[in-house]
Amino acid sequence: MSTMNYRDAVGNALQDSMREDARLLVIGQNLAAHALKPLADAYGLDRVRDSAISESAMVGMAVGAAMKGMKAVVMIAYADIASVCHMAIVQSAAKLHYLTNGRLRCPIIIRLPIARFRGHGPEGNEVGASWFYNVPDLNIAMPGSASEAYWTFRDALSRPTPTLFFEDRSIHLRSGAVAQTNPGGKAQVTRSGDKLTIIAAGRAAALAEDAADELAAQGQSDAIEVVSLGFIKPLDGDTVLKAASKTGRVLIVQDEPEWAGYAPYVRCLLDRLPAGKLALAPRLLVGADQYLPYWDERPFVPSLESVVAAAKDLLKQ
Amino acid sequence: MSDAMDLTNNQNAHRIEWRLYREMLTTRVFEEALVRWEHEGKHSAQTFPSKGQEAIAIGVCLALENGDDVLPSFRTRGAMIGMGIGLEEQLREFLHTPSAAGDSRDAPHHASWPERGVMPGSTMIGGHLAMAAGVALANQCDRANNVSVAFFGDGTLGSGDLHETMHIAGAWNLPLILVCENNGWEMATPWPKVRKQRSLIPYATPFGLATRQVDGNDALDVYHAARWARATALTGQPVFLDCLTFRVGLYSSHFGEVRSGIENDLAEAAKRDPIKRLGEWLIDNGLATAAALEQLQRDEEQRVEAAFNFVRGEG
Numbered sequence A: 001m002s003t004m005n006y007r008d009a010v011g012n013a014l015q016d017s018m019r020e021d022a023r024l025l026v027i028g029q030n031l032a033a034h035a036l037k038p039l040a041d042a043y044g045l046d047r048v049r050d051s052a053i054s055e056s057a058m059v060g061m062a063v064g065a066a067m068k069g070m071k072a073v074v075m076i077a078y079a080d081i082a083s084v085c086h087m088a089i090v091q092s093a094a095k096l097h098y099l100t101n102g103r104l105r106c107p108i109i110i111r112l113p114i115a116r117f118r119g120h121g122p123e124g125n126e127v128g129a130s131w132f133y134n135v136p137d138l139n140i141a142m143p144g145s146a147s148e149a150y151w152t153f154r155d156a157l158s159r160p161t162p163t164l165f166f167e168d169r170s171i172h173l174r175s176g177a178v179a180q181t182n183p184g185g186k187a188q189v190t191r192s193g194d195k196l197t198i199i200a201a202g203r204a205a206a207l208a209e210d211a212a213d214e215l216a217a218q219g220q221s222d223a224i225e226v227v228s229l230g231f232i233k234p235l236d237g238d239t240v241l242k243a244a245s246k247t248g249r250v251l252i253v254q255d256e257p258e259w260a261g262y263a264p265y266v267r268c269l270l271d272r273l274p275a276g277k278l279a280l281a282p283r284l285l286v287g288a289d290q291y292l293p294y295w296d297e298r299p300f301v302p303s304l305e306s307v308v309a310a311a312k313d314l315l316k317q
Numbered sequence B: 001m002s003d004a005m006d007l008t009n010n011q012n013a014h015r016i017e018w019r020l021y022r023e024m025l026t027t028r029v030f031e032e033a034l035v036r037w038e039h040e041g042k043h044s045a046q047t048f049p050s051k052g053q054e055a056i057a058i059g060v061c062l063a064l065e066n067g068d069d070v071l072p073s074f075r076t077r078g079a080m081i082g083m084g085i086g087l088e089e090q091l092r093e094f095l096h097t098p099s100a101a102g103d104s105r106d107a108p109h110h111a112s113w114p115e116r117g118v119m120p121g122s123t124m125i126g127g128h129l130a131m132a133a134g135v136a137l138a139n140q141c142d143r144a145n146n147v148s149v150a151f152f153g154d155g156t157l158g159s160g161d162l163h164e165t166m167h168i169a170g171a172w173n174l175p176l177i178l179v180c181e182n183n184g185w186e187m188a189t190p191w192p193k194v195r196k197q198r199s200l201i202p203y204a205t206p207f208g209l210a211t212r213q214v215d216g217n218d219a220l221d222v223y224h225a226a227r228w229a230r231a232t233a234l235t236g237q238p239v240f241l242d243c244l245t246f247r248v249g250l251y252s253s254h255f256g257e258v259r260s261g262i263e264n265d266l267a268e269a270a271k272r273d274p275i276k277r278l279g280e281w282l283i284d285n286g287l288a289t290a291a292a293l294e295q296l297q298r299d300e301e302q303r304v305e306a307a308f309n310f311v312r313g314e315g
Helices: A007-020 A029-037 A036-041 A055-067 A079-083 A086-095 A146-156 A202-218 A237-245 A262-272 A304-316 B016-039 B054-061 B078-084 B087-095 B129-140 B153-159 B160-172 B203-208 B218-234 B262-271 B274-284 B292-315
Strands: A004-007 A026-028 A048-050 A071-075 A110-113 A137-143 A163-165 A175-178 A186-189 A196-200 A226-227 A229-231 A250-254 A283-286 B068-069 B148-153 B178-180 B210-215 B241-246
Touching: A004 A007, A004 A146, A004 A186, A007 A026, A007 A036, A007 A146, A007 A175, A026 A029, A026 A055, A029 A036, A029 A048, A036 A048, A055 A071, A055 A086, A055 A110, A055 B129, A055 B160, A079 A086, A086 A110, A086 B129, A086 B160, A137 A146, A146 A163, A146 A175, A146 A229, A186 A202, A186 A237, A196 A202, A196 A237, A196 A304, A202 A226, A202 A250, A202 A304, A226 A237, A237 A262, A250 A262, A250 A304, A262 A283, A283 A304, B016 B054, B016 B078, B016 B087, B016 B274, B016 B292, B054 B078, B054 B148, B054 B178, B054 B218, B068 B129, B078 B087, B087 B292, B129 B148, B129 B160, B129 B178, B129 B203, B129 B274, B148 B153, B160 B178, B160 B203, B178 B218, B203 B210, B203 B241, B210 B218, B218 B241, B218 B274, B274 B292
Parallel strands: A026 A048, A026 A071, A071 A110, A110 A163, A137 A163, A196 A226, A196 A250, A250 A283, B068 B148, B148 B178, B178 B241, B210 B241
Antiparallel strands: A004 A175, A137 A229, A186 A226
């Protein structure tokens, strides 16, 4: 098990995948001369493709390459641009396996870096995972740690259907140990506790871990159980229900507003627990239902302070 | 089976002119039957009739080689026939019989047989062009000596994906052939209402594609253009074939659009009908008799009905 930061974990996952599979392509912009120069030098310009700024066709071409048995990683500059290639993702990529009765696979990754807290303004600071939540056969990865970043990426390329890979740049430098084996889409219990379960993904999962550590520092050690989902669709309901049952108190943290996404889904999932299993109604801590202004995005999304405050409130009840 | 269809007795059957003729005829008879069966309540799939345009799909597909792939448009039933997909196999998708290869999940006009070179064009208009470019990209990476072909109507000019695909395919030298079934109509809207030029070649050239204007009602012109296109694409220059034609039938069997003022176009299209023209060529060149072609037409009608009854018996 080695320790690395989240950004390097994604990079290593791509590099290892390129090394192991000679029929894996990367398509994006500014790759060969800049972002992926070492990969371009190692594997050639056939496999590291600098494309025009044509995200719809980039995804469509990845699907076409998959029709011939290749795999592909499409590098979208930031997550908001998923709106540009929505048609190709939903119509061309997600439906391929189903529409061909499984005769064609579509093991492609569409990398969608979340770029908030960088002053990009409302056209450049969205998450957008919930835009795609009701698309069948579309995997959605939202890693919250280096290990999840590595393994959700590797796992995605073994799947017969495409994966949206929402990596969060705000946690790129967060370091952690990378597990030696692929958890295969299982959620991870990253903090163990017996009083409150926090369920989250991506940056929100990192916040939950930090909140658990903060509360421990304040004397509430072993209070908080954190479930980091890794894949938010499909998601590992067994681990969620087990962790929720363990503590009887649940806080779900999500960067996006509450209308859609894993937060309301997990909230519904908890209804499957037998009556009385939870001591309190599950609580959602989510992003505000508004765009995030250039001048300051932080007041409108969950923060360490707001997660700690919500956790303390639930622990009191 | 008549002599005309009996490949062992017809010494000319292997000739490309005969194959083009037969497969265009199959396409027309099959599509007409599909519409009739739908109206009789025997299936519910809409048909986008290619009547008058059959030479394009058949001419292109018969010019391809093993390992080449096509992505049909919703109006390119002939591409399935031209790639050798049997009528029974196609009908299984309409009727959802147990052995339908695609389990009738996709609409029958998007049915696919990937292992036999018919890839699904299943997406929004224009999106399948990028998918075809992706197939070409795989062929290029694999150093395969194969091309991919996408069929589409001229209305696809409005799709951003057409321009994106041409842009990237040109830059990357992909072995891609874009075949425009340029019939001049976007459903009930004639082309001058929605664009400045009838030909799409002026839009393709700046992206670095090799282009050729083709008489889309002349199967031999299409075939030879497609042979040239295939050779050109394999040298690393994608190709745009602008096949001028006219859609004689309705946009779809589910729409009853009115195109007022097309009487002259219909009369002209009847004179230029691709099946009629090639039939006359076969007769003029001593390769067929009028009686043999009439017999072939009857045989095809019977074969198509027999295929339907056979498949219905499976379900």
